[in-house]
Amino acid sequence: MTHPLDELEGTIAIVGMAGRFPGARGVAELWRNLRAGVESVRTLSREEMAALGAGRAADDPAWVPAVAMPDGIDEFDAPFFGISHREAEILDPQHRLFLETCWTALEDAGYDPESPAAVTAVFGGATTSTYLLFNLARNAQVAATVDPLQLIVGNAVDSLTTRVSYKLNLKGASQSVQCACSTSLVAVHLACQALLNQECDVALAGGVSINVGQRAGYRFQEDSILAPDGHCRAFDAEARGTVFGGGAGVVVLKRLEDAVRDRDTVRAVIRGSAVNNDGGMKVGYTAPSVEGQAGVIAEALSVAGIDAGTIGYIEGHGTGTALGDPIEIQALAKAFRARTPKRGFAALGTVKANIGHLDIAAGIAGLIKTVLALQHGEIPPSLHFERPNPRIDFAASPVYVNRELAEWKRDGAPRRAGVSSFGFGGTNAHVILEEAPAPPALPERLAAAGPWRLLAVSAKTPDALAAAVRNLAEHFRAHPETDLGDAAFTLIAGRQEFAHRVAVVCRDAASAAAALDRPDPGTLAGAEARLAAAGRRWLAGEPLDPETLFAGEERRRIPLPTYPFERHRYWIEPSGIDPEGPAMPAAEAVLERAQTLHPRPALPTACVAPRGELEERVAAVWRQVLGMEQVGVHDSFLDLGGDSLLATRLMSRLREELAVDLPMDRLFAEPTVAAVAAAVVEARAGQVSEEDLARMLAEIGAMPGGEAP
DSSP states (O other): OOOOGGGGTTOEEEEEEEEEBTTBSSHHHHHHHHHTTOOOOEEOOHHHHHHTTOTGGGGOTTEEOEEBOOTTTTEEOTGGGTOOHHHHHHSOHHHHHHHHHHHHHHHHTTOOTTSOSSOEEEEEEEOOOHHHHHTGGGBHHHHHHSOHHHHHHHHOTHHHHHHHHHHHTOOSOEEEOOOGGGHHHHHHHHHHHHHHTTSOSEEEEEEEEOOGGGTTOEEOOTTSSBOSSSOOOTTBTTOOOBOBBOEEEEEEEEEHHHHHHTTOOOOEEEEEEEEEEOTTOSSSTTOOOHHHHHHHHHHHHHHHTOOGGGOOEEEOOOOOOTTHHHHHHHHHHHHHHTTOOOOSOEEEEOTHHHHOBOGGGHHHHHHHHHHHHHHHTEEOOOTTOSSBOTTOOGGGSSEEEOOSOEEOOOSSSOOEEEEEEEOTTSEEEEEEEEEOOOOOOOOOOOGGGOSOEEEEEEESSHHHHHHHHHHHHHHHHHOTTOOHHHHHHHHHHSSOOOSEEEEEEESSHHHHHHHHHSOOGGGGGGSOHHHHHHHHHHHTTOOOOHHHHTTTOOOOOOOOOOOOOOOEEOOOOOBSOOTTSOSSOOHHHHHHHHHHHSOOOOOOTTOOOOOHHHHHHHHHHHHHHHTOSOOOTTOOTTTTTOOHHHHHHHHHHHHHHHOOOOOHHHHHHSOSHHHHHHHHHHHHTTTSOHHHHHHHHHHHHTSTTOOOO
C-alpha cells in the first residue's frame, strides 16, 4: 500500500543516488553486502601495515589494525573532468571522490550532469583535509613549489561544493555544510528546504570523509570512543566504541510533483526532516543529549504529519559507545511516547556495524541504506548484536534490534522509516522516509513507435567506452524485464554525448545484451530504417534528438549503469622531512625523491627542449613554479598543471628574473615557453638598446623552427 500522489503534496522525492563505501564501489554492491550481513571493516596483516609505512605500529599492543576505507582513495579520473596531473595530485581525495559521486548520482537519476534542464543546487560537506596535513604539508617539494593558496583551494571544505558546481556547470546554490558527524544528513535537510522554498528545482546533497591517517588502523586508549577490537557493537552489552571509516554518498532530490511530471524513477519520499542543537544543558561539548535528540525526532515526525506508530524501521546513529547508545534509545522512547502507546514495533539497525563510522558521510550512508531497504522491502541485519546493553530499556522503547535479514511487511500503511544522525557539538538531524508511491500509469505506447529501439553509448576514451558497453550488456542480462524504450530514452536524453561511440538497434533486453557483446556498425543496416539511419549519423558525430526519436511517447528515466571512470593514481606521499634531522633537505634530493615516488609522464617525443639563454631562463622559472624537472619549449603551461594561481606566481617570478612585466592574458593566450620568451622580447623592446634587441631577436630566430617576431 502506498499513498496516492495527492496525499504527498509538499514532499521531496529521492530520484538518484550514488556512493563509495568500504567494500562497495556503488550502492548496489552496498545493498548486497548489507543484506548478506557482510562486515567491511578489514583487519590488516603485518605485511599490509609495513607497506603503508606502519610496520612499527604492528608491535604496539594497543594498536588496532582495523580499517574501513573504500578502495582506490588515491585514484581519480582527472582527464575526464579536465583537471591537470599536478592539480589532481594536490587536490584532496575527498574533493575528487565527491565530484565523481555527484556526477554518478545525476546519471543514476537519468540526467546529463552538465546539461540539467533545471536550476540545480549542491549541499555537502567533508572532514578536515588530512591529506593536506599528513601528506602535502610534509612533502618538501610541495612546500617549495606550490602556492599556499593553491593548497588551500584544493583542500578547503569551502571549495567542495563550488568545485562541483563549476565542473558540472550547475547554477543553483552551492553550499558547504560543516557540523561534524551529522553534516551529510543536515545537508539533505537544507536541500529539502531549498526545494520547498522554490530556490532550486534539483538538489544534490551528501558528504564525504577520507582520513588518510586511518589507513593503517588506530591506537586504542581507554575511555576513548574507539573500539578496542575493531568492531562496532552498537546497542550490545559488549559495546565499547566505534570504528571510523571513509566513504562518500550523494542523493538527487526533487519536489515529488516535479519528479512525477518528469517521469523520474522515485526511489523513496522524504516526508519530513528536522535539525536542532542540544544547546548547553549537557555534561560536555561532545556529549549527546536526550532532550536534543528527542526534540529533533519529534519535530521531524510533526513535519511529516504521519502516525508515529506506522514507522517500521529506525536507522540509528548507533556508535556503539557506552554513553551514546543508551541516550539514543532514551531519546527515541521520549519522542515516540507522546505520539503512540505502541512499544517494540520498529526494527532498529545501524550501518556503522557494517562499514564503520563514516564521520561526515555517516548520515548519508544511513539514509542510502534505508532507501535501499524501502525499495527492496527488506530490513538488513544489524551486526554484532548478541545481548542488549543493560543500560538500555528496550521494553519501554519503540524499537528492537533487528538481528536477521527480514521481510519488511506493510501493516495497513506504506513502509516508513526514520534516519538519525547526531554530531559532535550537538547538531542533530532526523529524516522521515516513505516508500515511493506507485507511478501513474502511462498512456498506451503508440503502435507507430514499433518494437525497435536505438541504444547509444559513448565515452571519452576507447577503454571507458568498452567498459560502458560491457556494463550495459551485463545490466540487461541481469534485468531482462527492463523496458527497452525507457532504457533507450534514458541513454539518449540523460547522458552526455562523447567522442567514442557505439550504437545498436534491437528489440528487447536479451537482443540488446547480445548486440552489445559484439557491437558492429554494419548491423544497423538490417534494422528498422529510421533508427538505423539515426544511429549511423550519431556514430559519425551528429547529436541525437530525443524529441524526434520518442515523439508521441511518454518515457521514464530509469537507473542504468553510469559512466565507468578510469582509475589513475594521483598521490603525494610525505617525504623530505626528518624530525630528527635538518628541517629541509637539499632541493636536488627532494626532487629525486619525488620523482621516485611519483614519476611524471614522459614528455612527448616531439617535444623540443628550450634553446638559447632566454628560453632556458623562462623554462627554469616554469620548472620551479610547476615543480617539474623538464619543460618543453612547446609544452602548454595549462596542460602541465598551471592555473590562475600558479600563473600569478609565474608572472611574479618572471618579473624578478627577467625584469619584465607581462600581461596575464598574454600567458593564457599563448601558454608556451617559446611564446612567453617572444613576449619578453616584445616587452623589452622599449627598455633595451637596439644592439641588445637585435641580439635577442637573432637568438630566437636561430632556433630550429624559430621565427623572430
